[in-house]
Amino acid sequence: MKLTLHHINLSTEKVGEMTDFYRRVLCLSDTDRDIPALEKGKGYSGEVGFVWDGAVQVHLAEKDVMAGFKTGQIVNPLVRGHIAYRTDDLDAFRTHLEAQGVPYSDWGHAAVKG
Numbered sequence: 001m002k003l004t005l006h007h008i009n010l011s012t013e014k015v016g017e018m019t020d021f022y023r024r025v026l027c028l029s030d031t032d033r034d035i036p037a038l039e040k041g042k043g044y045s046g047e048v049g050f051v052w053d054g055a056v057q058v059h060l061a062e063k064d065v066m067a068g069f070k071t072g073q074i075v076n077p078l079v080r081g082h083i084a085y086r087t088d089d090l091d092a093f094r095t096h097l098e099a100q101g102v103p104y105s106d107w108g109h110a111a112v113k114g
Helices: 015-024 067-071 090-099
Strands: 003-012 048-052 057-062 082-087
Touching: 003 015, 015 048, 015 057, 082 090
Parallel strands: 003 057
Antiparallel strands: 003 082, 048 057
């Protein structure tokens, strides 16, 4: 089971201003590479800015304190943000989390397609 960093998500009430800051001040670029298609009708309908440094994406997502309630999940990644990893074996990683006693939410297709 291999993990790789995919993105860092920061939650904000000012997506446009924050995205502009990351572009202008931190010199990150807009990206459409490997961007998830949002499922806006299934639990999260906020705006998201996508920038990157050429290797790691930063997602600047509109804060949504109700997203966990809307989807029935105990973990809400849109309150304070989150760090997202990719794995080559999702089932093995879930098993690993359970063996370590780490609670998690499976948003499945509630936020993005695929």
